[in-house]
Amino acid sequence: MRTWHVSDVMTADVIAVGPDATYRELVDLLAARSINAVPVVDDDRRVLGVVSESDLLRKIEYVGADEPHWFERRRRAQLRKAAGRTATGLMTAPAVVALTSTSVRSAARRMDAAGVKQLSVEDGLGRLVGIVTRGDLLKEHLRTDQQIAADVRAAVHAIVLAENVSAVSTRVERGVVTLAGRVERWSTATLAVRSARLVPGVVEVRDRLTFDYDDHRLADPVPAGFVA
Structure with missing residues (x-):
């Protein structure tokens, strides 16, 4: 991207x-x-x-x-x-x-x-x-929806490369991106949405992604002072 x-x-x-x-x-x-x-x-x-x-x-x-x-x-x-x-x-x-x-x-x-x-x-x-x-x-918001969609798909593909990329669909209307489909992990869905937001010309990202495994506890840092 x-x-x-x-x-x-x-x-x-x-x-x-x-x-x-x-x-x-x-x-x-x-x-x-x-x-x-x-x-x-x-x-x-x-x-x-x-x-x-x-x-x-x-x-x-x-x-x-x-x-x-x-x-x-x-x-x-x-x-x-x-x-x-x-x-x-x-x-x-x-x-x-x-x-x-x-x-x-x-x-x-x-x-x-x-x-x-x-x-x-x-x-x-x-x-x-x-x-x-x-x-x-x-000026970055003068980009066409087609240009934005191409960059969003490339960004999402880089995130879900190890998973089933065909399970994620991208739609762009007047700069508003909708990501839909299913991925394996919560962290993958989160990174895909964050990457889409960084694409020049994106006004908003609507997250319609679901996931099979909730790994957010593994991804989140341990709170300060926490003792196992």
Whole structure:
């Protein structure tokens, strides 16, 4: 089963700016390209930070604002951005990045944890090679049911290879997988379902598998402190 990586879904034709790009240049660029953020890179294409629409809005949000009290740390940072004139003063740094080899699912978790809408993508040398957005990460769910079913069957076959593979049937409808049939052991059924869930494009797995032998006690670890 092939795992999808950021390199499979990212936009390689990425727009970037240097640290000296001015506020107006950044506003014009985001508007002209219909994008909501742009990476800031050095001469070697290494990512220094990202300027987003939110960063640029600080200049509007805090125009004429009073100097904050010493304890208003967050507001002080926002006011500094409001006073910024170039990408260096406006950007959010360090940038949240992903490698081309990062899995799509790991990238989604990283994006969610950081509360960002896109990730700059770097190669092994730390150079900017692309951008991946939330929409890009959803591309794996554009796979057809036939493509998903083929990968699910291959994944399940690898699990039940020592058993009767013909006893397991696979049906996929709009990304929802139904596994039905009978296998020898509980652990085999459990692994088959887990493997199916990992196939790119799978929305849900409905487990209709039965088994002859319940080996879950042998498969489960002994509880801490248990004495035989």
